[in-house]
């Protein structure tokens with residue numbers, strides 16, 4: 510039996526249900542990664558590449574690492590530029606594949622891509638979907654998705670507390686070989702991808718020594734190393750609750766997000782490391798509890814996106830709230846995006862984002878609030894800018910957080926931040942503002 514494996518945001522060997530569930534009779538396996546013109550192409554609001562340079566180069570590092578890891582297990586990866594629903598059925602026919610395996614996604618466009626593939630494959634070749642992205646396995650939840658509460662606290666206590674987190678699946682020791690006579694295409698570079706998509710090439714920025722990201726680069730190897738370093742070597746989980754609102758340096762928060770976003774690190778692997786931390790330190794620390802809570806927020810946004818479908822991305826609220834009136838002004842938006850608003854705290858954060866692709870959670874909340882509630886611009890423009898810039902972009906977490914701050918998420922309260930007060934509280938000596946003053 511030949512199986513095609515469509516690689517998506519599951520770019521790892523560890524804790525990977527799609528690999529663990531390969532039928533025993535799988536004689537050959539062809540893992541395929543598609544550089545999809547939709548996720549690399551322009552967004553609907555700003556016309557910018559949805560995957561900007563920070564994330565694109567992180568992705569290429571991730572794939573280069575994965576290619577080596579697959580090769581070490583007797584397999585390889587085939588890279589293609591194009592739409593999955595066009596490429597995969599043609600490959601399946603060429604190889605006489607019996608099934609296509611894929612990690613299922615929870616946001617609208619990604620789910621639509623799966624449906625388009627199902628249609629294009631036809632009834633002979635099933636698309637078999639696996640859950641690799643969440644912490645809580647959707648099959649283990651005590652309620653159906655239609656009953657997901659429109660409140661994180663209710664989700665936390667009524668759903669998450671009643672669901673056990675599965676132990677991470679082991680890394681396979683070997684993979685089925687590639688189909689006979691099949692020479693996989695090499696990993697393309699950024700300019701060849703751009704040329705094939707007829708898009709301008711993205712330029713990699715020079716690493717900035719002020720960056721809060723650990724200098725490890727993309728890939729499962731780096732993601733697991735960060736987890737080990739953070740949780741085991743330096744015991745930073747114990748301090749997480751005290752430092753997570755800081756903004757400078759690589760140690761104030763985990764920085765797991767870039768690896769989590771493309772699936773090169775599994776949320777369950779992180780959960781197991783938190784369990785390990787608690788076991789060695791003999792107690793449930795505050796840091797460990799807070800970190801577990803943040804991982805549940807990630808799951809909640811995913812489940813909410815799944816339940817809400819296209820409504821998750823629309824201007825109106827999930828409870829039919831109307832956002833505050835906007836005064837659309839491109840020049841005002843650009844001053845925010847370029848870090849030229851005149852508000853030193855906001856501008857410093859926006860400069861960090863542009864230079865590194867990362868911004869702390871505290872920064873993200875404040876710049877989003879400022880764009881929406883002080884500059885009166887459409888929250889979806891801000892979400893599109895973040896999608897272009899962020900190294901850790903995750904559709905559910907990004908659009909879900911923006912929607913929440915716009916007051917159009919699950920909450921009906923005013924979600925505006927007092928940015929001046931926040932700057933005084935979180936950057937009292939203005940160290941952060943000085944660091945990113947230019």
Ligand SMILES: Cc1cc2nc3c(=O)[nH]c(=O)nc-3n(C[C@H](O)[C@H](O)[C@H](O)COP(=O)(O)OP(=O)(O)OC[C@H]3O[C@@H](n4cnc5c(N)ncnc54)[C@H](O)[C@@H]3O)c2cc1C
Nearest residue numbers: 762763764765766803807870873874901902903906907910
């Ligand atoms: C406007 C806005 C946009 C955001 N966009 C994204 C995004 O595209 N991708 C993304 O991963 N996170 C996003 N976040 C959430 C959060 O800011 C980042 O996850 C966090 O800053 C990443 O750094 P870290 O890994 O060091 O986080 P830590 O503080 O170490 O948290 C550990 C993990 O918990 C999860 N997490 C923490 N806070 C949140 C949250 N508020 N919502 C969802 N998950 C959370 C993340 O997976 C994170 O890696 C956004 C937040 C805001 C306010």
